[in-house]
Amino acid sequence: MTPVGLPAGTRACLFDLDGVLTRTATVHAAAWKDLFDGYLSERARATGEPFVPFDPVEDYDRYVDGRPRADGTREFLASRGVHLDENEVRELGDRKNALVLRRLRHDGVDAYEGSVRYVHAVRAAGLRTAVVSASTNCRAVLAAAGIAELFDARIDGVVTTRRGLAGKPAPDTYLEAARELGVPAGEAAVFEDALAGVRAGRAGAFGYVVGVDRVGQAADLRAAGADVVVTDLADLLPS
Incomplete structure (x- = not known):
């Protein structure tokens, strides 16, 4: 060695x-949770399906960590049986990035x-x-x-x-x-x-x-x- x-x-x-x-990584996990919990709770109210929050450890590691934003968005939502068009995927990814930038400005690196x-x-x-x-x-x-x-x-x-x-x-x-x-x-x-x-x-x-x-x-x-x-x-x- x-x-x-x-x-x-x-x-x-x-x-x-x-x-x-x-x-x-914790900043990204928190931003993904803010994004997905907001989206999933709105969807649950509209469809009557139960709301199951994003797990910032298990879901983050399995579906989004290390992947490009669009891929992570697609992978996680697919695990919940949700399939969006590319414009919707891009919009959610942009919202997540804005959440990250806000947290980085507030907390630093x-x-x-x-x-x-x-x-x-x-x-x-x-x-x-x-x-x-x-x-x-x-x-x-x-x-x-x-x-x-x-x-x-x-x-x-x-x-x-x-x-x-x-x-x-x-x-x-x-x-x-x-x-x-x-x-x-x-x-x-x-x-x-x-x-x-x-x-x-x-x-x-x-x-x-x-x-x-x-x-x-x-x-x-x-x-x-x-x-x-x-x-x-x-x-x-x-x-």
């Missing part, structure tokens, strides 16, 4: 943003201290770095957290749309990041807290997939394909 806890021959590290580098230490160690070891996120706010979040300069490439929701890439759990965005860095997938490590993201890392045949367990789902991360699961990236560094 290398001094940063990765297999020998690893040349690049590809990091998810929310929940891996920054403490914004914090980076995980252990993650920042780890990225510095990775760069000191000569490895290249990239952020891979479904968020269209990735650039702003990195800047607000003061860590934008730590990454050689950024594949986010804006880039994904522009280049027509499939979102996680497809491996496309991680493969694109590896191409940007000029490194084969087998020589890159993926760092993910989302089940969809871990599956993307495994589907892309990356050299190593690190699951980051922030919410007590270590077993699920391993089942999804993580080679190792840590609660903090600094756990990979020598003690």
Whole structure:
């Protein structure tokens, strides 16, 4: 293993943003809950069906975490037997983004201290770095957290749309990041807290997939394909 806890021959590290580098996963989960609970309660009143609220842990992890907004909206609503046209899906996604931006303006953005230490160690070891996120706010979040300069490439929701890439759990965005860095997938490590993201890392045949367990789902991360699961990236560094 290398001094940063990765297999020998690893040349690049590809990091998810929310929940891996920054403490914004809870912001996203809360925004999704606000959105879906409002929508589902209105639907229940109109149809007479029972109102079952969005679970910010189980539903978030299973259906929306790590996915592009439209995909997450579609996946969750389909799990409740609701199928909307693309205009309605886009409208709900835009409302969710507005809720996130409002929360970020109010609460700010914090980076995980252990993650920042780890990225510095990775760069000191000569490895290249990239952020891979479904968020269209990735650039702003990195800047607000003061860590934008730590990454050689950024594949986010804006880039994904522009280049027509499939979102996680497809491996496309991680493969694109590896191409940007000029490194084969087998020589890159993926760092993910989302089940969809871990599956993307495994589907892309990356050299190593690190699951980051922030919410007590270590077993699920391993089942999804993580080679190792840590609660903090600094756990990979020598003690």
